[in-house]
Amino acid sequence: MTGDDARPADPLDLLALDDELSPTERETRDRVRALVDEHVRPHVARWFADAVFPLDLVPRLAETGLLGMHLHGYGCAGRSAVEYGLAMAELEAGDSGIRTFVSVQGSLAMSAVAKHGSPEQRERWLPGLAAGELIGCFALTEPTAGSDPASMTTTATRVRDGWVLSGRKRWIGLASVADVAVVWARAVDPDDDVAGGGEGRARVRGFLVPTTTPGFVATPIEPKLSLRASVQCDVVLDDVRLPADAILPEHPGLAGPFACLAEARYGIAWGAAGAARDSLDAALRHAGQRVQFGRPLAAFQLTQAKLVDMALEVSRAQLLALRLGRLKDAGRLEPHQVSAGKLANVRSAIEVARTARTVLGGDGITLEHSPMRHAANLESVRTYEGTDEVHTLVLGRHLTGHQAFR
Known part of the structure; x- marks a missing residue:
């Protein structure tokens, strides 16, 4: 078919993926999309420009059941993995910083x-x-221990009445606004009754640190060119004294934080697809409205080629995310x-956002349009929770059986 009468209701859904979702899944997606349309889109350009994270949005995210939504009990929504993923896609279609908040709160701090x-x-x-009454953060990365968390130097030393934490963390989301920090450190126990692994040996353990504890200092990292509607911090732990029951009792070793990172990475796969879709949507709308040489941009072959390439990448990203969710x-x-x-998905989303910006022409560099903001944000997303290089080596190890990290 040809002509405007052949254009489907949602031209972005090339493969009719909506049919693959249950009514409950579509309801969750639509509910989060409505929240983003009402409470994020009208304000996000200003938040990004002013480098402000909107704390007043937190209660709305909680009311919608988005905080720890994949967890069960304790006031959590207990939603499916696919529902959680759909929610992350809609939040990141608004802004990566908003999805990052929900991810840090739910997939990292609460999951820990x-x-x-x-x-x-x-x-x-x-x-x-x-309930959004408290905010959590997840302190794993250090100034010299990013992709190699095994090289962390932060220590937790067992003393008679508890633990003393000392060290530094970097790029810790939400730390300056958090009420509690999940801090990962090398636990040193002279009696070896908790740290494990033989006398004097240290093992990575997690600790729950109220951020009002003396010696805990979080300083926002500024200025940033990416994730500006979000908060990332340097954290100093200067002889932070904790009670004995501050330690997370389960899963000593790096398997502990890695289990939480897997939750966050899963959400990113969906979130990136959401940012890509929003970028394509912005480009498609602009191409249909902008007239040059007597025709809308959408009527030109080169523009259509860009739109088609982006639509294919978005569809692939959505299919991949949905497959992960079903698994x-x-x-x-x-x-x-x-x-x-x-x-x-992050790699594809960056390319989609950059291409969408070209369709928007000069207007694309303004915050009136989302693609360049998405492209900037996605540079952070491709770096945190494992860089491209780290995930490439993970996949290389799976394919070959050879460890190539060192």
Whole structure:
């Protein structure tokens, strides 16, 4: 068919992927999309320009059930992996910084407590985090330990009445506005009753640190060219004294934080697809309205080629994210598959955002339009939760059986 009468209701859904979603999944997506349309899109350009994270948005995110939405109990929504992914796509279509908040709060901080915490720790922290009454952060990365967390130097030393944490962390999302930090450190226990692994040996453990604890100092990293509607911080831990029950009792070693990172990376695969789709949508709308040489841009072959290439990338990203979601709901999702989703979808989303900006011409460099903002944000997204290089090596190890990290 040809002509405007052949244009489908949603031209962006090339493969009719909407048919693959259940009514419940579509309802979740539409509910989050409505929240973004009403409370994010009208303001996000100003938040980005002013480098402000909108704390007043947190209660709305909580009311919509987005904080720890994939967790069960303690006031969490207990939604499926696909529903969680659809929500992340809609939030990142608004802005990566908003999705990042939900990811740090739910997939990192709350998941750490849910997966590795004691019943008492879950009761103390999870209800308030789910309700948005408390904010959490996840302190793993250090100034000299990014892609190589095993080289962290932050220590937690066992003393008679508890623990003393000392060290530095960097690029810690939400740290300056958080109420509690999940801090990962090398636990040194002279009696070796908790740290494990033989006398005097240190093992990575997680600790719950109220951010009002003396010695905990978080300083926002400024200025930034990316994730400006978000907060990332340097954290100093200067002899932070904690009670004995501050340690997360389960899963010593790097498997602890890695389990939480896998949750966040899964959400990123969906979120990147959302940013790509929003960029394509902005380009398509502009191309239909902007007239040059007596015709709309959308009527020119070169513009159509760009739109088609972007639409194919968006469809591929959505298919990949949905496949990961179905695997996760079936309990079959493997770490290398999460790496594939994060690597492929963020890489594609950046290219879509950059191409969309070219369709917008000079207007595309203004904050009136989303693609260049998405492109800038996605440079952070491709770096955190594992760089392109790290995920490439994860996949290389899966394909070849050879470890190539060192």
